[in-house]
Amino acid sequence: MKVLVAVKRVIDYNVKVRVKPDNTDVDLANVKMAMNPFCEIAIEEAVRLKEKGVATEVVVVSIGDKKSEEQIRTALALGADRGILVETDESISSLTAAKILKGLVDKEEPGIVLLGKQSIDSDNNQTGQMLASLAGLPQGTFASEVVVDGDKVNVTREIDGGLQTVALNLPAVVTTDLRLNEPRYAKLPDIMKAKRKPLDKTTPADLGVEVASKVATLKVEPPAERSAGIKVASVDELVAKLKNEAKVL
């Protein structure tokens, strides 16, 4: 079975995000970029499926400008077999990303498509679900366990009330939550080897997808600041303040 994994290049999760003074966007100039953490978990799961003998090939795809090649190479170093860059300089909505991925699913015919549940930049949490919808596939979102069983995959999902397990017909789309696995680090020899693994390039237009969005960002602002309050010296004083000053107890 082939596994297709989608990864996104985003701001490194350790970087403190700053809004541009003109309120048009956040400032991404000279900021460290990295693979979206949820996508790292998706790659790890795909590689583990291959190590278990469930997957035969892991194909990694990224949609973005030329620099997204770095994240594909990272995925190849972690164990993916080949990469596809869908090159575009435009910013891509979740719906457009889903349409592009649908085009690749039609071509590659994977048994499982793995994606992160959300990217830490736009925090949309949409692409996997939209891809599943467009491709007519079942979805296991926010996965904390993925078990392939014959022509089905059982996905345990992290839901608000606890955990839920769904049985999905293959092929299926799975989006990863934090506790699905702990991603490995790439070893130096694997990083060297990754440079020789195949990486194909295509464009949204090649896949018949028009890059467009009906949602315009009017402005981006920093959130309302919360200022630090006071330090109390004892539990006594704390309880007194909560009762008499804040009146929340």
Place this chain on the structure above:
Amino acid sequence: MSTLVIAEHNNSALAPVTLSVVTAAKAIGNEVTVLVAGAGCGAVAEQAAKVEGVAKVLVADNAAYENQLAENMGLLIADLGKGYTHILAAATTNGKNFLPRAAASLDVEQISDIVRVDSADTFARPIYAGNAVATVQSSDAIKVITVRGTSFDAAASEGGSAAVEAVDAAHDAGISSFAGEELAKSDRPELTAADIVISGGRGMQNGDNFELLYKVADKIGAAVGASRAAVDAGFVPNDMQVGQTGKIVAPQLYVAVGISGAIQHLAGMKESKVIVAINKDEEAPIFSVADYGLVADLFEAVPELEKLV
């Protein structure tokens, strides 16, 4: 102009978050219809009909919707949603699961997790883990939106008298099935609905020590949450996680115990009215957002707190 609100429920009771979604729907300004999709969910429809500001309730009562599987819900919502200008659901794991599926079927984008309604086509939503707030305008014919419940007041659960109408559309995609669930059982209030939340972090050291928090919580009717660090360390289950990728809470009082205050955690609780931090590290970032900070060993401070509240 009309708005369809997808009800969050467990087939027997309407979840309080739906009341907040109704408020967001009313802010958009259209007539509000609530869709209750489930199995044996008649009681939920009756509750929804009483909500102030709801004009109509649609009930899709069919085995296909019993567990609100996204594959079936997506088809149903896309089918019924065609007749509306706005479709809203709560930004819960449920709404996040099925709503994008419906949006893609309708070939429209989704606006996730809105915290403010500016007009019928303009909304605010947090991005970058709440480090920025984007104001976005949609020109899609149907606006598909998930709503952050804590950002909108609850509509009154009594006072309405909407007409209830059965929908006999049975969409069963037949590609997925429910295989089981393990729901946390607790007599404490639900995290996102509680007036007081007490959360523990890595400083709790292990799961047994959360007992200290449970004791305080039970005395004051609080819910108990946790930081991602505490959940990742296996102290407590995932459904207790407060933060960017866990639950977003905004109670009257939030007490952070042994939590350093990583940005991902702050994203989930900084809208709380009053924040208390108890931490032995006085440099912990949590103190920068706390109204009241207590630098102390939690293993001494929390039992003392239990005695005094």
